[in-house]
Amino acid sequence: MxxxxxxxxxxxxxxxxxxxxxxxxxxxxxxxxxxxxxxxxxxxxxxxxxxxYWACMPSKALLRPVTVRSEARRAPGFKDAADSPLDAPAVLGHRDAVxxxxxxxxxxxxxxxxxxxxxxxxxxxxxxxxxxxxxxxxxxxxxxxxxxxxxxAVLPPIPGLAEARPWTSRDATSAKTVPGRLVVVGGGVVGVEMATAWRALGASVTLLVRGDGLLPRMEPFAGHLVAESLAEAGAFLRTGVEVREVRREAPGGPVTVLLDSGDEIVADELLIATGRAxxxxxxxxxxxxxxxxxxxxxxxxxxxxxxxxxxxxxxxxxxxxxxxxxxxxxxxxxxxxxxxxxxRGVPILESDPWGAHAATADTRAVPQVVFSNPEAAAVGLSAAEAERAGYRIRVVDQDLAAVSGAYLYADGYRGRARIIVDLDREVLLGATFVGHGVAELLHSATVAVAGEVPVERLWHAVPSYPTISEVWLRLLEAYRG
The missing domain is CATH 3.50.50.60 (FAD/NAD(P)-binding domain)
Structure with a gap:
């Protein structure tokens, strides 16, 4: 058939x-x-x-022009050419083709x-x-x-929310026009990526977060650097707030968001990015x-x-x-x-943690990239997670802007790298990178974490010069003292 x-x-x-x-x-x-x-x-x-159709591919199609323009603005000879607004219909048309x-x-x-x-x-x-x-x-x-x-996507039980017909992630990645005013509720991956994309396409964006920062599952500096960039792009970020009620008087009309502080925000669209079921x-x-x-x-x-x-x-x-x-x-x-x-009746060794029939990388070495501007990429445990799990660790940080490859990448490069070392076994438990172009750094970190490569062996994995990957050398030098 x-x-x-x-x-x-x-x-x-x-x-x-x-x-x-x-x-x-x-x-x-x-x-x-x-x-x-x-x-x-x-x-x-x-x-x-x-x-x-509604997640990875359309969202990255919307975000790629944002990062390209941002990088071009920092490259000598391109600044003036890159200062014009994005062609929103062209970006949306490319998304449709993707x-x-x-x-x-x-x-x-x-x-x-x-x-x-x-x-x-x-x-x-x-x-x-x-x-x-x-x-x-x-x-x-x-x-x-x-x-x-x-x-x-899950809609939280907020009075008036369901009746207001808010955007979920599907609506945010498939919208046909740019809203004039967009309120985004949620500071995780979807909230950050869609705030980044729609702000760059011309929407006035307000990002509402219940916690104290963005990207709470990553190292705190990741959310901090991304928040700084969003603010510079003209987005408004409010932390420590909760939505108490939502009102929309007519279909397609403006939506009013009432906060626990008593403030009201009026927007054309409301994106709820607070969880999955x-x-x-x-x-x-x-x-x-x-x-x-x-x-x-x-x-x-x-x-x-x-x-x-x-x-x-x-x-x-x-x-x-x-x-x-x-x-x-x-x-x-x-x-x-x-x-x-x-x-076929072939016995499976359920106790074999590295066998072909046992998934372990979905708990031990999960890599994830947030395609914000700048990108945030992480694998394995954060410092806080490692400490909670009882590991004896050392945290090693490096300013990515000090790496030679970053000088060539863009003027005014900002970024940071961190590795978490298990001191008892001297292997990496996790790594986090924030900066332009760091998504392609992540697989090397994933190999190190998933393979439990000893730090002394990583010392002999020589990064090419001048690339941003040279940050590995700087991190290992700092660890060795």
Whole structure:
């Protein structure tokens, strides 16, 4: 069968059935099929999922012109040329092209070429190894069903909020016009990235944060440097505030945001970026003894715990281990290998932390880049997390602007790097970089953290001159004293 609409035959059997055709689900199905198993993937929206159409790809398409212009302004000979406003229609048009105008023809062709069957519709579990699509078509799995339905934005219980129809992350990345005034609630990745993009495209942006700073899951200096840059770009940041009520009198009209301080802010659009929930509320979890709408508790092979027979897997966002596309794809590779091994009766060493069937990098060495201006990139533990975990650590900081590569990169370069060293084993527990171009520094740090490379061996990994990567030499020199 091709990756086209299905026949109406009942009880169609596959070795593996995947719910959700985002990057995670595609990779589970692909790995299973490559191992010789038949696979079907069930999708109720677009093949390619959140990342392709409403998250990673459109957001980065919106943000790339922002960073390019910022870098050009600091490069000799370009300043005057780079001072003109961004061409918003051109940026939005490029974003539309990047997401294939919200059509999934190309992704469907890939499924077809990979030999994976596509079933359009809402898939729901109906007991062990059984999936019903849109209440009619019945699929059964010989070996495994993998839930890869991802997560969705959550609206907090604020009076008037739901009725005001605020933007969620999907609206923020797919909007067709630039709002005159935008209020963003939330200082995490989505809030920071969308505040950065829409401010650069011409919106007046106010960012409201309940805590005391931005990017609370990173080192404090990351949020501080990003906040400084947003302020310089003309965005307004208010910390330590909470939204008490939201009012919108008419659809499409202005929205009024009331704060706990008693202040009111009027805007054209309101973006809520305060958290995610699993998309498991309507997939039949109750038919196998699980709670609808819950995160799925899994072992390191991504097999759901507490399900008799061990046939159900939860991969990607739904297991709440690391809500990132690249981590979902990593888990998919692990789960696909585990499913195929178990299907062949090959024993899996569950206690092997570095085996092909055990996901560990989604807890020990999770890399993440915030594509703000400047970029913030981190992997592993922060200093505070390492201390809470009981490690004996040393924190080593370096001013990125003092590295030769930064002098060439831009005038007035600002940035900072930090590594966290486990003093008992002398390996890195974490690393954080903030500055222009640091996203490409992160994989070297990820290799060091995930591979537990001794600091003495890192000393012999010589960075090229003159690049920003030379910060590794400066960090290690500081550690060695």
């Amino acid at each position: 091709a990756a086209t609409e299905a026949s109406n035959a009942a009880d169609e059997a596959y070795d593996v059935i995947v719910l959700g055709a985002g990057p995670t689900g595609e990779n589970v199905a692909d790995r299973a099929h490559a191992a010789g198993l038949s696979a079907a993937i069930v999708e109720s929206e677009l093949v390619g999922g959140e990342c392709s 997401v294939s105008y919200w059509k999934d023809d190309g992704q469907v062709r890939w499924l077809d070429s990979a030999g994976i069957d596509l079933v359009r519709g809402q898939g729901r579990l109906a007991g062990p190894r059984r999936v019903v699509v849109d209440g009619g078509r019945v699929l059964t799995a010989r070996h495994a069903v993998a839930v890869c339905t991802g997560s969705r 699993p998309r498991t509320e309507d997939i039949g979890l109750d038919s196998v003894g699980l709670q609808p709408g819950s995160w799925l508790d899994v072992d390191d092979s991504c097999r759901v715990k507490g399900v008799t027979g061990g046939w159900l897997y939860g991969v990607g966002d739904v297991n709440h281990r690391a809500l990132l596309t690249h981590q979902g794809k990593y888990q998919a590779r692990i789960a696909g290998a585990a499913i195929s091994a178990r299907a």
